[in-house]
Amino acid sequence: MRRSRIRLITVLATAAAVTAGLVAGCSTTNQVPSIGYAVDAAVASYNGGSTLGASSGAAAVFGRVLTGFFYTGPDGQQVADTDAGTAKEVPGEAQTVQYRLNPDGVYSDGVATSCDDLVLAWSARSGKYTRPGDNGPVPLFDAASTVGYADIERVDCVPGSKDATVVFRPGRHYLPWRTLFTAAELLPAHVVAQAAGVPDVVSALQAGDGAVLGRIADFWNAGWTMKPGSLDLTNFPSSGPYRIESFGADDGLVLVANEKWWGSPPKTSRIVVWPKGTDFAAKAKENALGVVDLGAGSVAELDLAGFDEQTLPSRGAEQLVLATAGVFAPVEVRRAFAQCVPRQALFDTLGKAGEPPAIGLGSGPLNAHVVQQDSLYYPAVTGAADKYRGTDIPAATATLASAGVPQPTVRIGYQAPDERRARTVAAIADSCRGAGISVVDAGAPDFTPVRLAEGAVDAVLGSTAGVPGPAGSSAGVTAFAALRAGSGLDVGGFANGRYDAITDQLAGEDDSTVTLNLLTEAENLLWAQLPSIPLFATPRIIAFGHGMQNGIAGPTQAGTGWNMDRWVLQR
Template identity: 25%
Template sequence: MRIKRISAAVALAAAGALVISGCAPGGGADDSADDSGLVEGSSITAAWNQAFYSMNGNSSFGNATANNNINYLVLDGFNYYDNTPKLVKNDSFGSYELVSEDPLTVKYTVAEGKKWSDGTEIDAADLMLHWAALSRALDTPDFDPAEYTDPETGEFTDAFPTDVVYFDSGATEGSQFGLVTQTPEIGDDGRSITMTYDSPYVDWEVAYGTMGEILPAHIIAKKSLGIDDNAEAKQAVLDAIESDDAEALASLSAFWNNGFNFTEMPSDLELVTASGPYMISDFEADQFVTLTANPEYTGDNTPNIEEVTIRFIPDPLAAVQALENGEVDVIQPQATADITTALEGIEGITVATGVGGTYEHVDLQMANARNPENIFSNPDVRQAFMMTIPRQEILDTLIKPIIGDDAILRDSYIFVPGAEGYDESVANNGSAEYAEVDIEGAKALLAGAGISNPEVCILYASNNPRRVNEFALIQASANQAGFNVTDCGSTDWGGLLGTPGAYDASLFGWQSTSLSVTDWTANFVTGGINNLSFYSNPRIDEISQEISGEFDPAAQQELMMEADKILWEDFFGPTIYQFPEVTAISDRVEGIDSSILAPTIFWNTWDWAVTDGGSEE
């Protein structure tokens, strides 16, 4: 085994957008390759700790790393981040240009000849539907979907109104992509759209159409509007948007929300229509997804490997065993001390360790919670519960044995440790009050609020050993203060996050996906896609709008520090630690070099290759 360490200073400089963080053995490559460099018959198997369940990572239900690892490879887009990390323009898919700064106007054009895997052209219809979904500019005003969410699955129920236009992308009025309220203009070539922002937006370049996002408009129209012909379906999308046809848009939005959610290979293969270098070719529930090179793909990211299988292995020790047995070629498991010890005994692998771009935290549902009295609507109860979270004990017991002195608490909701502004914000945001457990203080707060023995049911990944141990430490500590912490752990935790009635608090990680200035706001702004707590603060909403149009770095930092302090003062829920990261790679493969940003190991899957010396017979 060879070991290399990820530089914590470099790793922790990344900040920005966040996403929820939670088969047969690979065969040897033969020597044949087509002109693109694809090696026929070649295969690689990777492992991930959570199963895929949605091909729509832009919905609140599907917004999870486990989904977006795969969506990134099957849905092409205008740009992506490499592992520097640096934003890379994907000109082979299409181009975008800043037409005007005042008003902010951007033109997106799909490159000529780009096709979906079924041979249908990728064009303005796809771009227009993506705009409608991400901007929510055509949504029915003031509609609240909360009562139509199934507490057992997290998906919308069959009772969801059929006359409501609602794209579940979490866009909010007056900030980010919610600023694009005017219907874009379609270019004469039918492959471009030009959109004008209502006001300047600092992160416009990563606001729209990055890899892993744009869904096939013709498939959505065919399934929701009952149209058989692909061209007619595309035109129906354009007609509905340009005429603001509420009836058609209601059907389109309903399918956009739920139609791409599946936990095994769908019988309707049109649902896996792809535009990226790979397409889903096989999917066994809770076991694996197999991706096969997309024959219609003509972009620059043409893969070397014909088939990539991603096995779902929640138990990190089982992932290590699979690597040792040659059943998988690369793993990036939830790291524990046992993992690092187990990897030390394996020959023929390379291991990289360090601090990752994900941070652990506890969310407290402040509305629509499980208890009839809505326990965390009371700020005293939120503060009391935060005072019981054994943050340092969790770090010392579960994280330091993995990465030693690099293990650090995360004391900011917004700034990443090591990034500019982190130390200054932490010194003033009030997080120091939660550096140590204060059981007596928590008891006093509950007594003052007239509350005794409040039940708090915590949602977490019950098949993740580290989370199981964290839950046990939190439960033991909080119960000492008079809380009755109960177990809402589930293997389906990802889909349940943000579901009214499913739990009171949740334990999970947020993983950085970009270097944008504003995307953190989606976690805290009223109605934001990542605001799973139903939290609402008018000043946070104002800051969200202000920072969207703020181009001065010093002013941006001041706004973020103000927001950070407000979140601690509102007892949003405690941050805990920055994730340790362990990546182990078999010597039979090359080209794998993980990124600090999601999708981490998968960011350049098209560059992966099987080495001659490692090929199996």
């Protein structure tokens, strides 16, 4: 009898425990093993230092796949990544930076990171390697820009070593040196060496054999191009917490935990990046997204129920990048066009990120080309923008008449679909029609900024450097480089020797008075020549699904995925 009672009590207790467990299970949440990340960068190249990679927004996708000594933080600042290695300036007659890669650093294919990677980055972006062209030497490497790298005299590196010493040219001091050798731009040199058929790129680049250099450049330019469904993953090893598992039109870019990563493992083992071209509204309805980082108003019928969302002004400058050939070859036509573009109205209807602040990012139309709205210098350098603050159709008509170009047609290109940019083009067309300027919407799903250089369009509508999605940083290096003669990002073909000289001096200038004078001169020059027309700080919608932990908005070139390896989604 006693044993029976004990058995009965035991059964009842067990049942109660199971029931309690079931009730508790209904009220608890579980970590989602895979997070969908919607971002309007265009995945086109693994190489963020190339023109294609930079102009498509590689930094917003591959920052935690290809690490560097620094990355762009959520406020646009450069942040040291000590998992990748350390970098410090050391005393010397010439500016010298000592780089030391993490001793444990290894790519996902098992090959150690080495100073070879720095030598490759510097060589590709220094502008020192050229080939004959119809109008003189042209760069062998299709680098987004040479800014900073061109100031480096040499990179001391024993092939395969973890140490590199970077020595700048005599008389040059490059203040924003932390923007060099960064995330998404420091690439696996051993992959290039294998493709070029050489033991290592350091020795090959030093030898200077033309045929070998050509093979190295060819791979650097095109070997990391990305098309859905056709990746040879042996060419895409990772140096970060994530590596590429696959890339498909239907399945997105799938990133998984890199088993070779030596730092803290990612908190979520799988991230699916849904890039520009995705039906974002459909993905949101399918509950396939955990993080959203898109241009505000760019996606029609985007339902973000179940998300905590905010609209923020970004470090990217929404702008029209103009050709300096074709219809816009005469500067008077560029000026007439600027006079009819309704910049204030565009800000009022499409450029606001909530209630505008009195000053700073997003406070009004952007009245500078290279100086950001929250810069201390901004209020003092915008005087030249006064004549273009409001629409002036009579002035535009008179300016156009003085150019002797009757009824020009302006084709504005952007990567479609993009509801806000389509509305922007429509508003410009309505306004400029009164001045006799016809505006054509040339947006297309396969659009890239290089079409401006090819003469297929007359203007690009995009963010800084024509990028379709996340863009900009507090250093503003890309903004300056995109208007520099010979830069891969200078798709409009703007060339002004004085502007180039100003940017060279600014890069090493630490006197605030001199800096103010140089920035004022630069803005006066750019408003006079109009290689671009700034509109407003690009507004972005950034949203995290309910239950997201460690999500921090990043309205910069690195995007909100800047810390994706820390994301945890509980549902």
